Amino acid sequence: MMAAVTHVQRVDVAGETYDIAVREEDQTHYTARSLHTQGYGSGKTQEEAIEQLERYVNDNHPHQFDLMPEKDREELLAWVKDKLMPGIRGSSERYSSYHLKHIAEKAVIGYVSNGQMKGALLAAGYEPAKGTDRSHINWDFVLRRGLAEKIEAEMARAR
Secondary structure, three states: OOEEEEEEEEEOOOOOOEEEEEEEEEEEEEEOOOOOOOOOOEEOOOOHHHHHHHHHHHHHHHHHOOOOOOOHHHHHHHHHHHOOEEEOOOOOEEHHHHHHHHHHHHHOOOOOOOHHHHHHHHOOOOOOOOOOOOOOOOOOEEEEEEEHHHHHHHHHHOO
C-alpha cells in the first residue's frame, strides 16, 4: 500500500510561502519535507511533523538576524565587519555559516543561531560561495584562509 501524502503551504519568518509534503509513514509517524529546505520534520501527528519543519526553516533563515534585539544585532554585525575578511585569490577558504556561528558565539554575545549568522554575513556584504545551495541549512562563505584559527587564537590569548 502506498503511503498517504498531504500537501500544505506555510509562510516562513520572512513572509515567503513554501509547500510542504506530509507523508504518513504509519499510523503513528509522519514526516514533513519541503523543496524550500533540505531539512525535514517528524512527529506522531501531521501537525507535529509540520511544526518541527517550520522551526527548522525559521530558525535557520537569515531573516533571524533582522529579528535580533538591536544591541545584539549591532554587536554581531560589528564583529563580522571587524574580524572577517573576504578571501583573496590564492589565500581563501570556505567556511560554513555553522562553523562561523560557533566562533561568533564565543567571541560576541553568547548564543547565535545559524540563521542570525547567515543574516549578519549578508548584511555585511558577503554572499554565499559559488555553488552553495541556499536550501541547505549551512551556507559556505569564502573568507581569508586561516581566519577562524586566527580568531580562536586571539580569544585564547585574551582569556
